[in-house]
Every structure is written in C-alpha cells, then in structure tokens.
Amino acid sequence: MADISIxxxxxKSPNPYWLASAPPTNTGYQVQRAFEAGWGGAVWKTLGxxxxxxxxxxxxxxxNGQRVAGFNNIELISDRSxxxxxxxxxxTKKRFPDRAIxxxxxxxxxxxxxxxxxxxVQDVGVDGFELNLGCPHGMSERGMGAAxxxxxxxxxxxxxxxxxxxxxxxITKLTPNITDxxxxxxxxxxxxxxxxxxxxxxxxxxxxDIDTWNTIPNVNGMGAHGGYCGPAVKPIxxxxxxxxxxxxxxxxxxxxxxxxxxxxxxVEFMLMGSGGVQICTAAMHHGFSIIDDLVEGLENYLDxxxxxxxxxxxxASVAKYTDWSHLxxxxxxxxRINNDICINCNKCHIACEDTAHQCIDMLTDKKGDGYxxxxxxxxxxxxxxxxxxxxxGAIDMVDLTPTEPPMSWNNRQSALQMLNN
Amino acid sequence: MENLLQNLMSTEDLADNFKESxxxxxxxxxxxxxxxxxxCYDAPCITACPTGINIPSFIKKIASxxxxxxxxxxxxxxxxxxSCARVCPTEELCEGACVLNDSTKPIMIGDLxxxxxxxxxxxxxxxxxxxxKNGKNIAIVGSGPAGLSAARELGRMGYEVTVFxxxxxxxxxxxxxxxxxxxxxxxxxxxxxxxxxxxxxxRTNVEVGKDIFTDDLVLNYDAVMLAVGMSKxxxxxxEGEDLAGICDAIELVEETKNKNYSAExxxxxVAVIGAGNTAIDGATTSVRLGADNVQILYRRTExxxxxxxxxxxxxKQEGVEFRWLTAPKRLIGDxxxxxxxxxxxxxxxxxxGSDGRRRPVEIQGSEFLIDVDIVVKxxxxxxxxxxxxxxxLEHNGGVVKVDPETYLTSNPKVYAAGDAIFGKGIGExxxxxxxxxxxxxxxxxxxxxxxxxxxxx
Numbered sequence: 043m044a045d046i047s048i049x050x051x052x053x054k055s056p057n058p059y060w061l062a063s064a065p066p067t068n069t070g071y072q073v074q075r076a077f078e079a080g081w082g083g084a085v086w087k088t089l090g091x092x093x094x095x096x097x098x099x100x101x102x103x104x105x106n107g108q109r110v111a112g113f114n115n116i117e118l119i120s121d122r123s124x125x126x127x128x129x130x131x132x133x134t135k136k137r138f139p140d141r142a143i144x145x146x147x148x149x150x151x152x153x154x155x156x157x158x159x160x161x162x163v164q165d166v167g168v169d170g171f172e173l174n175l176g177c178p179h180g181m182s183e184r185g186m187g188a189a190x191x192x193x194x195x196x197x198x199x200x201x202x203x204x205x206x207x208x209x210x211x212x213i214t215k216l217t218p219n220i221t222d223x224x225x226x227x228x229x230x231x232x233x234x235x236x237x238x239x240x241x242x243x244x245x246x247x248x249x250x251d252i253d254t255w256n257t258i259p260n261v262n263g264m265g266a267h268g269g270y271c272g273p274a275v276k277p278i279x280x281x282x283x284x285x286x287x288x289x290x291x292x293x294x295x296x297x298x299x300x301x302x303x304x305x306x307x308x309v310e311f312m313l314m315g316s317g318g319v320q321i322c323t324a325a326m327h328h329g330f331s332i333i334d335d336l337v338e339g340l341e342n343y344l345d346x347x348x349x350x351x352x353x354x355x356x357x358a359s360v361a362k363y364t365d366w367s368h369l370x371x372x373x374x375x376x377x378r379i380n381n382d383i384c385i386n387c388n389k390c391h392i393a394c395e396d397t398a399h400q401c402i403d404m405l406t407d408k409k410g411d412g413y414x415x416x417x418x419x420x421x422x423x424x425x426x427x428x429x430x431x432x433x434x435g436a437i438d439m440v441d442l443t444p445t446e447p448p449m450s451w452n453n454r455q456s457a458l459q460m461l462n463n
Numbered sequence: 464m465e466n467l468l469q470n471l472m473s474t475e476d477l478a479d480n481f482k483e484s485x486x487x488x489x490x491x492x493x494x495x496x497x498x499x500x501x502x503c504y505d506a507p508c509i510t511a512c513p514t515g516i517n518i519p520s521f522i523k524k525i526a527s528x529x530x531x532x533x534x535x536x537x538x539x540x541x542x543x544x545x546s547c548a549r550v551c552p553t554e555e556l557c558e559g560a561c562v563l564n565d566s567t568k569p570i571m572i573g574d575l576x577x578x579x580x581x582x583x584x585x586x587x588x589x590x591x592x593x594x595x596k597n598g599k600n601i602a603i604v605g606s607g608p609a610g611l612s613a614a615r616e617l618g619r620m621g622y623e624v625t626v627f628x629x630x631x632x633x634x635x636x637x638x639x640x641x642x643x644x645x646x647x648x649x650x651x652x653x654x655x656x657x658x659x660x661x662x663x664x665x666r667t668n669v670e671v672g673k674d675i676f677t678d679d680l681v682l683n684y685d686a687v688m689l690a691v692g693m694s695k696x697x698x699x700x701x702e703g704e705d706l707a708g709i710c711d712a713i714e715l716v717e718e719t720k721n722k723n724y725s726a727e728x729x730x731x732x733v734a735v736i737g738a739g740n741t742a743i744d745g746a747t748t749s750v751r752l753g754a755d756n757v758q759i760l761y762r763r764t765e766x767x768x769x770x771x772x773x774x775x776x777x778x779k780q781e782g783v784e785f786r787w788l789t790a791p792k793r794l795i796g797d798x799x800x801x802x803x804x805x806x807x808x809x810x811x812x813x814x815x816g817s818d819g820r821r822r823p824v825e826i827q828g829s830e831f832l833i834d835v836d837i838v839v840k841x842x843x844x845x846x847x848x849x850x851x852x853x854x855x856l857e858h859n860g861g862v863v864k865v866d867p868e869t870y871l872t873s874n875p876k877v878y879a880a881g882d883a884i885f886g887k888g889i890g891e892x893x894x895x896x897x898x899x900x901x902x903x904x905x906x907x908x909x910x911x912x913x914x915x916x917x918x919x920x
Contacts, residue, residue: 387562388505388506
C-alpha cells in the first residue's frame with residue numbers, strides 16, 4: 043500500500059486531506075466527527091474578534107440537474123468566543139494527536155494584534171497557523187481578509203507579524219481576487235511564510251431570483267457579494283497553483299484549495315505543485331464520509347502506478363506548464379471518430395459545423411446507415427468534438443507523426459530575427 | 464357465488480380499476496429524465512415520429528422550465544399529442560430510435576411528452592389561435608385523430624371548418640375506443656377543445672347520410688374530408704352468436720370510457736376472440752371488470768399476433784391467458800339463452816397466404832369444448848361503407864381509395880384520411896399516423912384551394 047502521509051512545511055498528517063477553514067470546521071464536535079471519519083487534518087474556522095452573522099448565508103449554482111456545481115457564502119469568521127474555540131481545539135488535539143490542526147487567524151493588520159492572537163492560540167497546542175488574508179466578503183469591508191490579501195505589502199507585513207510570534211509553521215492563505223497571484227505569493231514568502239495556501243473564494247453573486255428579483259442569497263431582500271467555491275472554481279485554482287509552482291523564485295510549499303471533490307482532483311492538484319489539499323464544498327454537499335473514497339482512491343491510484351509515496355507526485359507536472367510562446371506550433375493533432383462506438387447523436391458534427399472548423403461530415407454508408415467522418419486535413423485539433431461527445435471512446439484526439447521539428451513562437455521569432463540580422 | 468362477487472365489487476372499486484394505470488412523472492422525475500437527453504443534431508427520434516415532433520426541442524424546454532413552450536412544440540406537430548404520449552408504440556417509434564439505445568437506455572420520450580401536455584391541460588393553456596378568415600369552408604366527417612388534426616390546421620389557416628360527429632362526444636378512437644386506464648377520456652376531450660379554440664365548429668350527434676346528406680356537404684363546402692375511421696367488430700359467423708353473453712370489444716371499451724362499468728363480468732369466465740390491440744383491450748377490460756378468468760383465443764400463433772409487444776406484455780401481467788392456434792366453431796347456450804360453452808377447434812399453420820402471413824387451417828377432429836360465460840369479439844372492424852357509398856367514392860372493400868400524395872378520393876372535392884383509408888396492406892393504423900395524415904390532408908386542401916383561386920384570378 044502506498045504511503046499517502048504528508049509532511050507539509052513541517053506539519054505532519056496521515057493523509058493529504060485537510061478540511062478547509064469554513065463552516066465544516068466551526069466546532070470541536072464537527073472536527074472530531076471528521077477525524078473519526080478519517081480526515082488527515084483540519085484548518086479550524088477563522089478565529090478573531092467574534093462577529094455577528096446574517097441569515098441566509100449560502101447560495102449554489104446548479105447546472106442541468108447537477109446540484110452544487112458552484113457554491114458561495116456570505117458567512118463571516120467564527121461567531122463563537124475565542125475561549126470556547128480554544129477549549130475545543132485543545133480537546134480535539136488531545137483526542138486525535140496524529141491529526142493536523144491548523145488554526146486560521148484573522149485580525150487587523152497590526153503587529154500587536156497578530157502577536158497577541160498567535161501567542162494565545164499557540165498556547166493550547168496547534169500544529170500550525172493559516173493567515174486568512176483572503177475572505178472576500180464582510181471582513182474585507184473592515185480592512186481584514188481580502189482587503190489585506192490584495193496588497194502585497196500588507197501580505198508581507200502581516201505574515202511577518204505572525205512569524206515573529208509563531209513557534210509553529212505559518213501558512214499564508216491567498217485571495218484569487220487579484221490580477222497576479224504570484225505577486226502576493228512572493229510577498230508572503232518575503233514575510234517569512236513557511237507555506238502558502240490557495241485559493242480563497244472568488245467574489246461572486248450567485249444569481250437573481252427571476253420571480254422576486256431578489257439576489258441569491260438574500261438577507262431580508264438585500265444581497266452582498268460572497269465567496270465562490272466548489273467544482274466550478276477548480277480550473278481557476280489549478281491555474282493559480284500552477285502559476286506559483288512554476289515560478290523559480292517561489293520556493294515554499296503550496297496547500298491546494300478550490301473545488302477539489304475527488305481523489306482524481308487531488309492527484310491533479312498535487313501534480314501541479316500542491317503539497318496537500320484542503321476541501322470544503324464537497325464535504326458540505328455530501329458529509330464527512332467522502333473521505334473514505336478520497337483516501338482509498340488515492341491509495342489505489344498510487345499502487346496501480348507503482349508509486350510508493352505520494353510525495354513522489356508533488357509538482358511532477360509543473361515543468362509541463364509553461365507560457366503559450368513555448369508551445370510547439372508544428373505539432374498536429376486531429377480528431378478521429380470510432381464508428382463502432384459512435385451512437386450517431388451528431389453533436390460533434392453540429393458543434394464543428396456551427397462553431398468550429400466545419401470538418402466533420404455526416405455521411406451515409408452502403409446500407410443506408412449514417413456515420414460521421416473527420417476531414418483530417420481541415421481539422422485543427424481543437425478538441426471541441428471530443429468535448430461534446432457523450433460517449434467515452436467515440437472520438438480520439440490523435441497525435442500525428444511530426445513532419446517538421448518542434449518550433450515554438452519564441453523559436454520562430456528568434457529564427458526570424460537571425461534571418462533579418 | 465357469482466352474485467356475492469358482484470356485490471363485493473362496489474362501483475368505486477370498478478371506477479378505480481379504470482383510472483389511468485401508469486403514474487405520471489413528478490416534476491423531479493421529468494427534470495432528471497429531460498436532462499439526460501443529449502439534444503442530438505438531426506435527431507433520429509424526430510425522423511421516427513410520424514408527425515415529426517421536434518423531440519429534443521420539447522425535452523430541452525422541459526429541462527429549462529418552459530413547459531408552455533414544450534407543450535406547444537408537441538401539439539404544433541401533433542394535434543393529438545397528449546393522447547399519443549399515452550398510446551403511441553414509442554418503443555417502435557421515437558424511443559426505439561433514440562441514440563442512447565446504443566449506450567445506456569433510451570430517453571422516456573412518451574412519459575416526458577405526457578408530462579408536458581399534462582401541464583398544459585392542468586394549467587388550461589390555449590396553445591393556438593385561429594387564422595384570419597379566408598372565406599372558404601370545409602366539412603370534415605368524423606372527429607377522430609385524422610379529422611381533428613386536419614380541422615386544427617385548417618382552422619389556423621383561416622378556413623371555416625365544420626366537423627360532423629355522429630356520437631355525443633368528439634374525439635373518435637381516442638375518446639371512445641382506447642381503454643380508459645391507458646387513455647382517460649378527458650385527455651382526448653382537451654384535444655377536442657384545443658381544436659375548437661381555433662374556431663372549428665364541431666357538431667356532435669349528427670350522422671352524415673342520415674341527419675345531413677352527403678350531396679349537401681359536397682355542394683355547400685369548398686372541400687369535404689372523410690375521416691370516419693372504422694366501425695363495429697364483424698360477426699363471427701358461427702352458430703349461437705345471438706346468445707346473451709356475446710359482446711363487441713369496441714362497444715365494451717366505449718362503455719367503460721363513459722364510466723358505465725358492466726356488472727356482468729364479475730366472477731365470470733371470459734373468452735376474447737382475436738389477438739390485435741383491440742383484443743388486448745377487451746381482455747384487460749374484462750379483468751378490470753372483475754372477471755374470474757380471461758383468455759384470448761387466436762387461430763394463429765404468438766408470432767403472427769398484431770398486438771404491440773408492450774400490449775401483449777401488459778395483458779400477461781394482468782393475468783390474461785393466451786390460447787394459440789384455437790378458433791371458435793360454435794357457441795352453446797343454456798335453456799335460458801345464456802352462453803355456457805364454446806366449441807373450439809385446433810388449428811395449424813400452413814403455407815403463406817396472400818397477406819404474407821401463414822394461413823391457419825383446422826385440424827380435423829380436434830374439436831373441444833370450453834366453459835365460458837362471456838365471449839368478447841375482437842376480430843377486426845367493419846367499415847362505414849354506407850357513408851363511403853353515399854359519397855360515391857371508389858373503395859376497396861370499404862377502404863377508400865385516395866391519391867397517396869394528396870389524399871384526394873375519386874371525387875375531386877372529397878378527401879379521406881385515417882383508418883378510413885387504412886387496410887388491405889396500405890397505411891398505418893396508429894393514432895399518430897392518422898394525425899399526420901390529417902395534417903397532410905389539410906395542407907393538400909389548402910394547396911388545391913389556393914391554386915384554384917390563383918387560376919380564377
């Protein structure tokens with residue numbers, strides 16, 4: 043059996059699955075239930091000055107019958123007293139000493155405030171801190187959360203303040219509501235962060251009720267933007283992680299967050315540079331028991347691949363993520379339809395005909411049965427047909443044997459420059 | 464014992480037996496099923512539907528919550544689309560053509576069609592408007608699927624349409640001839656209402672040839688359409704046919720459609736003669752009327768029976784027994800004139816006859832008696848030959864001859880469609896085919912009248 047335990051920036055965990063700082067980690071009761079179910083760690087719901095919350099708080103994006111394709115919330119940090127939280131953290135850690143408990147913190151970007159809370163929480167025994175510099179709603183209006191996370195200088199300073207007092211690893215959690223996340227990642231590293239985690243939730247309005255014209259969700263008829271997460275944000279998170287992971291000057295571990303719902307997602311995030319993952323929406327949708335398949339699927343995957351430890355896959359795909367200008371212009375990929383698997387829904391034809399490159403023909407064979415065929419010389423290999431195809435294996439995207447050596451845009455430009463010189 | 468059983472079956476029990484047997488989708492089921500549809504391009508389900516309903520379109524409209532649009536898409540192509548949702552052999556048509564047959568399981572198109580049209584019925588939607596009057600008038604004889612479809616289309620095009628219906632209520636086969644537990648009468652009457660909403664006048668209780676003369680119709684209308692369907696079940700032509708206990712499957716079904724549930728069947732032994740869809744109806748109706756034992760007698764075998772596969776399955780589930788290669792020879796009564804026994808004979812199949820089916824022949828000396836209280840005849844239907852003759856139309860044993868393109872009969876002002884032109888190896892007996900023929904007849908009439916007008920100018 044493959045070893046799936048991790049040592050993330052010095053924080054040990056029996057598996058790479060932590061519950062993200064969010065409603066599922068609000069109380070000791072919840073975190074202990076999660077640990078009983080098998081979660082490797084939990085980032086406790088953000089501690090700070092207790093807040094007042096509103097009802098309602100959550101909204102979800104359903105698509106063609108699939109519930110919770112995306113999810114958002116306008117809930118703030120913990121609305122329970124710090125004393126209460128610390129007592130439960132202590133009890134939980136005592137009961138589950140092998141699991142990672144990371145305290146998420148948020149206070150104003152002032153040195154004394156950070157020193158005070160770090161020391162106070164440290165005293166009950168936590169494995170690390172996560173600085174919540176990303177919460178996009180509510181707290182940001184009070185100069186905290188994303189209001190800090192959007193300013194690289196404040197990210198650096200806040201990280202520094204926490205580090206000054208912390209005796210355990212500090213993870214700086216970054217907001218995606220920024221043009222270039224590598225800027226704040228570098229700032230966190232400059233501030234001394236032991237690791238960064240990303241992404242926090244994305245500014246969002248879930249919808250407008252077309253009968254009442256109220257926002258979704260709404261509080262007594264009024265709404266405010268919330269934080270978007272869930273499966274729909276996975277590609278955004280994955281890109282931001284990949285962008286940070288591939289920077290030569292960012293050299294601290296990344297805790298991957300954003301739409302992770304399955305063990306496959308976990309593998310993807312780790313291949314793209316995450317040293318561990320944090321999950322929230324999937325647990326909110328289905329409960330803590332999803333950990334069973336998350337763990338087992340991951341172990342089976344590694345065993346099937348003959349990989350002894352999960353640490354071997356961390357960052358293994360990062361070198362494959364680059365700038366567009368490095369991509370091979372001479373590479374040729376085309377679609378091929380397997381007519382024995384194809385069910386003739388013609389979705390590839392109409393997608394290509396109406397919205398791509400008009401190279402899939404609807405034909406009739408000698409028996410009078412319809413079939414589809416790609417005119418390969420006109421196919422640009424865009425993938426659209428294989429994306430809309432409802433049957434696995436009916437369309438293969440095939441790499442053609444190269445007729446010319448690889449040439450990227452950069453290669454081409456420098457070759458042209460040499461010619462001109 | 465028999466009286467006891469009769470007494471035990473209250474009218475409410477019987478009425479319950481005749482309520483629509485298949486539950487409709489709830490909203491969540493409909494949504495889930497609608498979301499499974501791939502929304503194929505050039506979808507084979509559309510081609511497989513005789514009326515060409517844009518099925519992916521109506522299903523996507525269910526998924527989006529546009530139920531009015533969905534019902535309109537269905538009813539636009541098929542004026543009896545609510546009935547067809549229940550009675551179409553969908554496995555052989557749209558659902559049979561669904562591409563998902565080749566990957567998972569087909570979309571339940573009939574159930575979705577029923578969901579959308581039921582919504583329109585419950586919400587009292589009026590889906591179509593009458594056209595601007597064009598000054599031409601059309602008479603339609605018969606208000607079944609073919610007549611209604613033609614009337615609806617002609618009404619929308621601005622024709623003044625009068626439909627003559629001999630029965631008390633319009634709708635033809637859908638209203639009177641399909642068992643209520645498959646197709647409740649209200650559904651068909653809603654379709655009739657939709658046709659009336661486009662300005663069509665339906666005159667019920669008017670028998671053409673008796674209350675109104677065919678010559679007058681031909682004289683007073685710009686065109687006449689004959690959509691009279693078929694008539695009663697013919698006589699068996701055997702001894703004892705006048706005994707009490709012999710009935711006609713079509714009439715039996717019609718009684719139950721009118722909520723008259725015969726008390727005569729409770730606890731009785733029933734034999735149904737024939738193995739088409741009407742025979743299945745006669746048998747399952749008998750079961751639901753409380754018959755103790757119901758068997759279908761057919762002179763050929765399972766392979767030759769004309770009932771749809773799903774009807775056959777349904778009958779078996781209802782407990783109907785099948786006796787193949789068996790034909791009735793004589794009906795035997797008691798001294799009070801009530802049926803008591805039936806003499807049957809074993810048959811064997813010989814060489815293929817002119818209709819392409821193997822010919823059943825009696826096995827000499829194989830006669831046997833079965834005890835039976837009621838015989839339900841379902842050996843086909845007779846034709847309304849007197850009306851056809853009154854119009855002076857050419858026909859082949861009651862099957863009106865028409866131009867297959869225009870549905871024009873031998874009289875240049877008279878058209879015919881539906882079951883009136885079905886038979887002798889021509890056409891389809893399905894409701895959905897009659898609906899399509901009705902539409903095509905309407906367009907052919909319009910074409911001819913527009914052309915004649917152009918010539919006058």
